[in-house]
Amino acid sequence: MKTLFDKIWDAHVVSSVENGPTQLYIDRHFCHEVTSPQAFNGLRERGLKVFRPEKTTMTADHNTPTIDQDQPVKDPVSRHQLDTFAKNATDFNMPLYYPLGHQKNGVVHIIGPENGFTQPGMTIVCGDSHTSTHGAFGAIAFGIGTSEVEMVLATQCVLQTRPKTMQITFNGKLGKGVTAKDLALYMISKLTTGGATGYFVEYAGEAIRNMSMEERMTVCNLSIEMGARGGMIAPDETTFSYVKGREFAPKGEDWEKQLAYWKTLKTDEGATFDKEFVFEASDIQPMITYGTNPGMGMGITDSIPNLDDVDEAGRISFINSLKYMGLEPGKKLEGKEIDYVFLGSCTNGRIEDFRVFANYVKGKKKADHVTAWLVPGSWMVEKQIKEEGLFDILTEAGFSLRQPGCSACLAMNDDKVPAGKYAVSTSNRNFEGRQGPGARTILAGPLVAAAAAITGKITDPRN
Amino acid sequence: MEKFITLTSTVVPLPIENVDTDQIIPARFLKATDKLGFGNNLFADWRYNKDGSTKSDFVLNNTLYKGEILVAGKNFGSGSSREHAAWAIAGYGFKVVVSSFFADIFSNNALNNGVLTVVVTPDFLSEIFTNVNADPKTSLTVDLLNQSITNNKTGRLEKFEINPYKKECLLNGLDDIDYLLSKKAQIEQYEKAR
Numbered sequence: 001m002k003t004l005f006d007k008i009w010d011a012h013v014v015s016s017v018e019n020g021p022t023q024l025y026i027d028r029h030f031c032h033e034v035t036s037p038q039a040f041n042g043l044r045e046r047g048l049k050v051f052r053p054e055k056t057t058m059t060a061d062h063n064t065p066t067i068d069q070d071q072p073v074k075d076p077v078s079r080h081q082l083d084t085f086a087k088n089a090t091d092f093n094m095p096l097y098y099p100l101g102h103q104k105n106g107v108v109h110i111i112g113p114e115n116g117f118t119q120p121g122m123t124i125v126c127g128d129s130h131t132s133t134h135g136a137f138g139a140i141a142f143g144i145g146t147s148e149v150e151m152v153l154a155t156q157c158v159l160q161t162r163p164k165t166m167q168i169t170f171n172g173k174l175g176k177g178v179t180a181k182d183l184a185l186y187m188i189s190k191l192t193t194g195g196a197t198g199y200f201v202e203y204a205g206e207a208i209r210n211m212s213m214e215e216r217m218t219v220c221n222l223s224i225e226m227g228a229r230g231g232m233i234a235p236d237e238t239t240f241s242y243v244k245g246r247e248f249a250p251k252g253e254d255w256e257k258q259l260a261y262w263k264t265l266k267t268d269e270g271a272t273f274d275k276e277f278v279f280e281a282s283d284i285q286p287m288i289t290y291g292t293n294p295g296m297g298m299g300i301t302d303s304i305p306n307l308d309d310v311d312e313a314g315r316i317s318f319i320n321s322l323k324y325m326g327l328e329p330g331k332k333l334e335g336k337e338i339d340y341v342f343l344g345s346c347t348n349g350r351i352e353d354f355r356v357f358a359n360y361v362k363g364k365k366k367a368d369h370v371t372a373w374l375v376p377g378s379w380m381v382e383k384q385i386k387e388e389g390l391f392d393i394l395t396e397a398g399f400s401l402r403q404p405g406c407s408a409c410l411a412m413n414d415d416k417v418p419a420g421k422y423a424v425s426t427s428n429r430n431f432e433g434r435q436g437p438g439a440r441t442i443l444a445g446p447l448v449a450a451a452a453a454i455t456g457k458i459t460d461p462r463n
Numbered sequence: 464m465e466k467f468i469t470l471t472s473t474v475v476p477l478p479i480e481n482v483d484t485d486q487i488i489p490a491r492f493l494k495a496t497d498k499l500g501f502g503n504n505l506f507a508d509w510r511y512n513k514d515g516s517t518k519s520d521f522v523l524n525n526t527l528y529k530g531e532i533l534v535a536g537k538n539f540g541s542g543s544s545r546e547h548a549a550w551a552i553a554g555y556g557f558k559v560v561v562s563s564f565f566a567d568i569f570s571n572n573a574l575n576n577g578v579l580t581v582v583v584t585p586d587f588l589s590e591i592f593t594n595v596n597a598d599p600k601t602s603l604t605v606d607l608l609n610q611s612i613t614n615n616k617t618g619r620l621e622k623f624e625i626n627p628y629k630k631e632c633l634l635n636g637l638d639d640i641d642y643l644l645s646k647k648a649q650i651e652q653y654e655k656a657r
Binding site for chain 2: 014015017018019020021023025034035037038041042046048051062063075077078080081084127128129131143144145146147148150151154155156157158159161163193194197198227229293295313314316317320410411412429431432433434437
């Protein structure tokens with residue numbers, strides 16, 4: 001009896017180091033401009049080629065502007081990084097290279113699934129912690145460092161210690177106005193940012209089964225925010241119909257063969273996990289964060305904890321965190337005025353997130369004092385926004401679209417929230433300075449972000 | 464990679480929990496294409512004012528605290544997978560980071576760059592903070608061969624865990640790529656057998 005994780009892991013073991021890690025074969029490697037240049041340099045220093053170039057997909061996303069992408073990048077240091085990325089693609093004969101402006105360009109964890117690179121049963125890595133996103137397809141997907149990027153480029157393998165397994169079950173249905181992002185923020189607030197460190201999580205239960213692929217990706221994406229090595233969901237008809245027909249998905253006979261295998265990818269009855277948690281979906285309300293890590297979240301109508309509620313070792317960090325945020329213990333956030341709204345990132349930059357946002361703002365007007373950055377996760381998402389008529393709805397409500405990229409999620413480009421300003425952000429991290437030095441991030445789902453953009457305040461979208 | 468066997472040093476205390484990689488090295492410093500110079504921007508937003516002057520209340524700017532060992536609160540290195548965080552720690556001159564809990568990817572990245580992460584009990588950790596606060600000359604001895612860490616102020620010793628393979632790598636200054644390259648034939652065999 002095996003868990004889903006065990007089945008995929010065991011199928012990818014090339015060898016095991018005695019008393020040491022496992023040599024794991026990698027089916028798909030995603031690569032971006034920020035965490036790869038030193039890895040390609042390493043290959044040059046050792047005189048190595050890329051071992052399996054067709055198994056690496058390259059896209060520029062982290063350090064790219066979200067306006068005027070057809071113009072040369074203004075910042076010379078960023079431009080150099082992008083030029084280096086291009087040179088590495090050329091020098092090492094990489095066939096799947098999607099630079100700025102390419103129709104397949106976009107946030108790495110969005111273009112992977114969209115183009116059918118991401119498939120059930122795979123092992124997937126990328127020099128980015130949110131690689132956990134791809135676990136939504138029933139894959140073992142996890143973030144790696146640059147040394148490991150070099151290992152994958154050189155050998156298509158990494159050395160990994162086998163993580164422990166955890167199952168998190170969500171019984172029942174989510175309430176009206178509660179999104180996958182709220183479910184994830186709720187879970188992280190319960191487990192804390194280190195609560196799943198050392199574990200690989202499988203999500204289960206009715207609330208997960210009812211989710212679309214986009215929603216599942218949002219949940220798996222945030223696995224890393226509770227320290228998990230990754231998160232995964234057993235593939236089902238929802239998964240198969242999403243993958244079918246995508247450009248790099250198997251076709252014809254190959255599809256039938258793969259599909260038969262994919263259908264075996266579920267945890268056997270009676271298989272056990274090292275740790276299990278069960279939550280009731282109906283307990284979850286729209287969530288927001290009040291602090292400087294994703295575990296510091298609460299229901300939108302709740303109050304920030306009091307100092308007494310925090311254990312002693314964590315109090316300095318708690319006080320520093322609220323001081324940074326300009327907030328006080330015990331207070332509510334609902335009704336608080338905000339300055340910026342960011343819709344986008346590998347967490348919430350997919351077509352469904354734009355549908356949710358557009359549906360809410362339809363026929364309403366953006367609050368004058370709010371700066372809203374709506375950044376599609378890819379050109380494909382952008383195209384869909386226009387085809388589905390969402391663009392017109394957004395425009396009428398006073399919003400505009402930027403060009404694809406990671407943007408204000410990590411603010412490597414010019415999309416920085418000014419010091420002291422409050423941003424309701426659909427991204428994944430509210431760390432100090434994450435959205436710009438001194439920026440104050442309130443993480444939320446696309447629906448809470450839409451409500452905040454309209455009222456200019458933290459607003460319960462159910463009202 | 465440099466070998467690591469044993470080290471005795473005074474410490475730099477950072478009694479903050481959940482120090483994430485965005486604090487260790489903010490994203491705007493990730494534009495470089497080599498591994499050099501990150502040490503200058505280690506903890507940049509805590510260490511420098513906007514105009515580039517140093518913040519006197521941050522521990523790296525306090526001349527009382529020096530050493531090759533960083534001691535930090537629990538869940539150090541959470542967040543992004545950026546190896547730049549490990550390069551920044553190593554670049555600044557730290558050879559060991561001590562905490563009661565580390566984020567996975569950070570720990571991997573540190574070890575891949577010859578920086579040893581030592582997990583101690585919460586009690587041992589809080590004692591170090593107390594001792595260093597009272598006497599900044601308090602030193603620790605980290606002995607990788609025996610997998611022990613000693614608080615030289617009190618003489619208290621704790622054993623720590625490390626994967627035996629990683630231990631060998633550090634003791635001999637070897638890295639994973641050397642190992643994987645030696646397995647090329649097996650990799651090709653695996654591919655054929657699928």
